[in-house]
Amino acid sequence: MLDLVGVHSGYGQIPILRDITLNVSEGEFVGILGHNGMGKTTLLMTVSGALPATDGHIALNGKEITSLPVHQRARMGLGYVKQGRRIFPRLTVRENLQAACLAGGQPLTRANEMLALFPRLVPIVDRPGGVLSGGEQQILALARCLCAAPRLVMLDEPTEGIQPSIREEIVEALLMLRNRLRLTMLLVEQNEAFLGALCSRNYCLEKGRLVA
């Protein structure tokens, strides 16, 4: 479903990713494990189109997307939950979801479908995003991404700053999505146990290179 071949990228003259080749098959959950600063976010930004690949090829469902802008990749089914969740702090949970439906060209009723999928959000649906706990924000960020009906979701460090009990809830939510929606996921994390609970395969990223 997602194929990277010999991808390089970086920031201006600073090379970060070197010769990244990886693939994620449809329905598969694949992890990228790496410590701080190894290039995990850079990798997801490059796949999303926020950062250009300086060499190599990226294909989604067999179609070359290497030069496509972010919004076209998103329209082709690529979802991206950024590190730090980035939810709108002044909008309520419902408004956050509705804004994502509009941005993704989906009917507003899809927000209700997301609430049915994530019951934890129901009692807090009228609360501003900015007052939610880290775990609630992460679940909202995931639900918000799904409003655009992606087929492949990239998650950047979903357990960052989240207590273990909520971490387990996020694992359950992701397993539920795999079973119910047959979603495909590319997860980047520092938490090996979290990836172990979810992913059929893990790659390890070290100093911008995949080492396993």
Ligand SMILES: Nc1ncnc2c1ncn2[C@@H]1O[C@H](COP(=O)(O)OP(=O)(O)OP(=O)(O)O)[C@@H](O)[C@H]1O
């Ligand atoms: N805008 C930028 N300009 C220049 N260098 C950057 C920029 N953003 C990140 N870097 C550098 O790129 C390297 C990889 O950063 P990246 O954020 O991809 O790592 P990461 O594995 O996601 O780390 P973390 O787990 O801390 O989020 C780091 O050395 C970082 O300092």
